[in-house]
């Protein structure tokens with residue numbers, strides 16, 4: 001039995017999530033405790049600037065990395081405190097880092113997560129596993145999404161198809177056939193989930209996001225704009241595929257607007273998230289299994305009431321089930337995934353699913369930084 005901590009800071013730049021997970025070879029990973037630390041505004045601004053920079057000074061990178069590492073160490077300390085465990089009980093911290101740029105498809109494929117596992121090991125006194133994505137990329141994969149292998153270990157059902165739907169800044173799906181099926185696990189990014197909704201909201205309001213989709217509910221989705229947005233080649237492209245802010249940003253949206261009102265645009269963005277997911281499921285779920293499938297939303301978007309209602313309506317007869325009913329809060333799945341991936345690294349087991357990322361084979365992901 002190993003106790004492992006996973007750290008995740010996603011594309012929404014809202015904070016660091018920390019999950020304490022028990023991993024072993026006999027049963028599915030168990031979430032023991034979790035906590036989140038909010039991103040301080042100055043660090044959030046620094047990271048945001050880096051995410052959109054065409055160049056950056058080394059000193060700025062070093063300063064931001066240090067502030068980020070300290071925040072991660074704070075999250076680990078808070079988690080240990082909450083769980084009553086000492087750092088000596090922990091086999092490793094799995095650290096995702098902060099994605100700054102992700103361009104797996106260019107002439108020089110790269111994915112860059114700001115992180116310093118050596119420094120985190122010094123700050124916490126714990127072994128750290130970091131740099132998970134680049135080995136998959138080096139083996140010809142997208143380097144993302146990586147959570148599907150964890151979903152596979154955690155959520156396979158004996159009879160039903162299950163679809164894990166992560167609604168963070170970006171959305172990704174994992175299609176899990178029932179246990180014993182010969183069909184491969186499929187997973188990929190479907191496009192923006194909240195990144196554009198958050199950005200458009202912040203352009204017109206105080207605050208970071210449209211709580212419960214209230215503002216979107218005051219507008220009407222505009223069919224012509226929606227179809228125009230959906231004509232972006234990413235939506236129709238076949239997996240393996242992953243995306244991020246490099247492709248879907250506010251300028252991408254603004255270049256396609258005509259005379260729509262701001263609230264109508266917010267409603268259309270919500271419809272874009274729902275519709276892009278629904279079309280992908282129609283494409284990739286065998287038609288005959290749709291009535292025996294349940295979709296499990298996780299990530300922050302699972303709290304957006306308007307988005308959940310629109311999803312349930314659009315996906316029917318596919319059912320939508322709450323993640324909590326399967327024993328995990330939707331908040332901690334991604335951090336849980338990086339705990340589990342760190343454990344796989346320590347056990348010398350592969351962490352990627354080549355059917356998802358497109359890598360030429362299974363690979364042991366990440367590097368180990370001793371305590």
Ligand SMILES: Nc1ncnc2c1ncn2[C@@H]1O[C@H](COP(=O)(O)OP(=O)(O)OP(=O)(O)O)[C@@H](O)[C@H]1O
Nearest residue numbers: 010011012168169170194211212299300301303304
């Ligand atoms: N009550 C709510 N109503 C509407 N939206 C919400 C609510 N709670 C959270 N969100 C959305 O969820 C987002 C955060 O989600 P999450 O923390 O899963 O993203 P992330 O992990 O940073 O992203 P990614 O998975 O792309 O890396 C917020 O930015 C917001 O858009």
Ligand SMILES: CC(=O)N[C@H]1[C@@H]2OC[C@@H](O2)[C@@H](O)[C@@H]1O[C@H](C)C(=O)O
Nearest residue numbers: 099102144145146147170172242334
């Ligand atoms: C490069 C990167 O950080 N990608 C994230 C992002 O956030 C959601 C989606 O885009 C997914 O591909 C991935 O995160 C999750 C944890 C993953 O790898 O499964």
